[in-house]
Amino acid sequence: MSNLIVPLPKAFDAKVKDGKVYVESPKVMCVYSAESAYMTYEFLSLIESYVFDYNVGVTISFENLEYFSAAASLLIFATVSKCQIGVKDHSKIEVLFPKNDAVLKLMASSGLKLALKQGGIAKVRKLIDSNNQYLSGSEVSIENYQKVLTATLLNLDKHGVNFSNTKSQIFVKGMQEAILNVKYHAYNDEFIRDFLLTKQVKSKFSFHEETGRGRWWQCCWHDVSNNKLIFIIYDDGEGIVNSIKRYYRNSPEHSDKLNLPDSTLLGNAMKLGVSRTGIKERGKGSADIINTACTFPSSHLIVMSGLGHYRHDSAGINTTQLPFEIKGTLVQWVINYVEENQDDI
Amino acid sequence: MIYDLRDFSKAPFGRYKSDGEFSGEAFREILANKLKYSQEHNEPLIIKLDNVYGLGSSFLEESFGGLVRKGLFTKEELLESSPRLLQIETEFDFYAIEIESYIREAQS
Incomplete structure (x- = not known):
C-alpha cells in the first residue's frame, strides 16, 4: 500500500x-x-x-x-x-x-x-429474497427482472399500497417499463464491447461479465406520512444521452443534433414513442413513464444522464445541465398517492 | 369463455420470454389458443385484467398487438365480429383502450 x-x-x-x-x-x-x-x-x-x-x-x-x-x-x-x-x-x-x-x-x-x-453478491441476492426497498438485479436468472419486480411489489403490498387503485396501476406500469428499458437499452452489445476495450487497459476484471450483465439498482417505497410512492432506478450502462448520440451518429438526417447540449438530447429522448430500435411497436414505454409524472398533481419524473437533467411534472418539462457527468441513467418518480374511490376518477 | 389474467400471473412482466416467465409473448400463446377455441365455438373470450399488480405497455402490446402482428388474427376478427371475439373486462378503462389501440395499430 x-x-x-x-x-x-x-x-x-x-x-x-x-x-x-x-x-x-x-x-x-x-x-x-x-x-x-x-x-x-x-x-x-x-x-x-x-x-x-x-x-x-x-x-x-x-x-x-x-x-x-x-x-x-x-x-x-x-x-x-x-x-x-x-x-x-x-x-x-x-x-x-x-x-x-x-x-x-x-x-x-x-x-x-x-x-x-x-x-458480496450473496448479500445482494438476499435483499431480493427479503423484499428490501433497495435492490439490484441483472440478467442472471436468480436475480432477474421478474424476481426484482416481484420483490418490489411484495414490499409495496406489505407497506399498505392498494393495487386496486388507478395511481398504483399506473405507477407499476411505469416501473415495469423503466426496468425493461435497462434491459433493452442500457447495456447494448456495442457499449459492452467499447466499455470492455477501454476498461481492459487498466483492469482485467470485467465487472459486468463476471457479476451479471445488465446490472441495475433501484429503490422503491411507500412514504406513508407524505402520501407518496417513490421509485428510483439507476444503471451504469451507456446512458440515454450517449445512446441517443449513437443513434444520431448512425442516422445522417440527425447528424446536426450531435452538438446539442446533453439536456436537450435528453429531452429529445424522452419524447413519446421514440424507440432507438426503430421498431414501430417499441418505444411505448416512455408514455407509461411520462404518464406517471404528468397525470397527477404533486408528482414528478426526473431523469439524469450524462450532463443532462430532465424534470417533467404537471407544470410541464424543464431540462438543465448538471454540474457533473453521471455515468449511465438515473430515473426517479415521485407520485402523490392517496387512497381514492373508483367513482372519484 | 372467461380467462382471468391472475391465472397466468399476478405480476405479468415484460415483452419477450427472455424478459421472464410471465411475459407478453408467453401470454399471447395462451390467448391465441383460447381465442381459437372461442372462435370455433362462436363465443366471446372475456379476459379479466383486474387484481394484478399492474400491466406495462410492453406486456400489453406484445400480448394483444402481437396477435395481429404475428398474423394469428385480424383486428376485424378480434374487435368487429358479432359477438365480439375479444372482450376485455377491467375496472380500469385505460387498459381496454390501450389494448384496442395496439390491435388497431398492429394492422395499420
Whole structure:
C-alpha cells in the first residue's frame, strides 16, 4: 500500500489507514441541488476508482453524514454494492455508519443500512429474497427482472399500497417499463464491447461479465406520512444521452443534433414513442413513464444522464445541465398517492 | 369463455420470454389458443385484467398487438365480429383502450 500512488483528496479527508484508503463522505449527500451534487458524485466516483482502477481496499465513512436524499441514497447503494460485488475479499470494503442517530435511524428503517452491510453478491441476492426497498438485479436468472419486480411489489403490498387503485396501476406500469428499458437499452452489445476495450487497459476484471450483465439498482417505497410512492432506478450502462448520440451518429438526417447540449438530447429522448430500435411497436414505454409524472398533481419524473437533467411534472418539462457527468441513467418518480374511490376518477 | 389474467400471473412482466416467465409473448400463446377455441365455438373470450399488480405497455402490446402482428388474427376478427371475439373486462378503462389501440395499430 505504501508504494501505491492513489489520489487522496483533502475534500474527503482521504488517507491510508489500516491498509486501506479511508474516505469521509460529505455531510450532505444529495444530487438534487447543484451545491451538493458535485461533491456527492465526486465522492462516489472516487470510491469506485479506488476499487476498480487502483485495486485497493476502502473504508467508506458516513460517520459525519447529516443528510442524504433519496436519489443520492440509491447512488450510494449502487456504488458500495458494486464495489462489494466486485472484490473477492469482502473485508476490503468497510462501511462506517452515521453517528447522527436520526440519520442512522433513517438508514435502518429505509433498508439502506442492510443494503450497505458487508457482503458480496450473496448479500445482494438476499435483499431480493427479503423484499428490501433497495435492490439490484441483472440478467442472471436468480436475480432477474421478474424476481426484482416481484420483490418490489411484495414490499409495496406489505407497506399498505392498494393495487386496486388507478395511481398504483399506473405507477407499476411505469416501473415495469423503466426496468425493461435497462434491459433493452442500457447495456447494448456495442457499449459492452467499447466499455470492455477501454476498461481492459487498466483492469482485467470485467465487472459486468463476471457479476451479471445488465446490472441495475433501484429503490422503491411507500412514504406513508407524505402520501407518496417513490421509485428510483439507476444503471451504469451507456446512458440515454450517449445512446441517443449513437443513434444520431448512425442516422445522417440527425447528424446536426450531435452538438446539442446533453439536456436537450435528453429531452429529445424522452419524447413519446421514440424507440432507438426503430421498431414501430417499441418505444411505448416512455408514455407509461411520462404518464406517471404528468397525470397527477404533486408528482414528478426526473431523469439524469450524462450532463443532462430532465424534470417533467404537471407544470410541464424543464431540462438543465448538471454540474457533473453521471455515468449511465438515473430515473426517479415521485407520485402523490392517496387512497381514492373508483367513482372519484 | 372467461380467462382471468391472475391465472397466468399476478405480476405479468415484460415483452419477450427472455424478459421472464410471465411475459407478453408467453401470454399471447395462451390467448391465441383460447381465442381459437372461442372462435370455433362462436363465443366471446372475456379476459379479466383486474387484481394484478399492474400491466406495462410492453406486456400489453406484445400480448394483444402481437396477435395481429404475428398474423394469428385480424383486428376485424378480434374487435368487429358479432359477438365480439375479444372482450376485455377491467375496472380500469385505460387498459381496454390501450389494448384496442395496439390491435388497431398492429394492422395499420
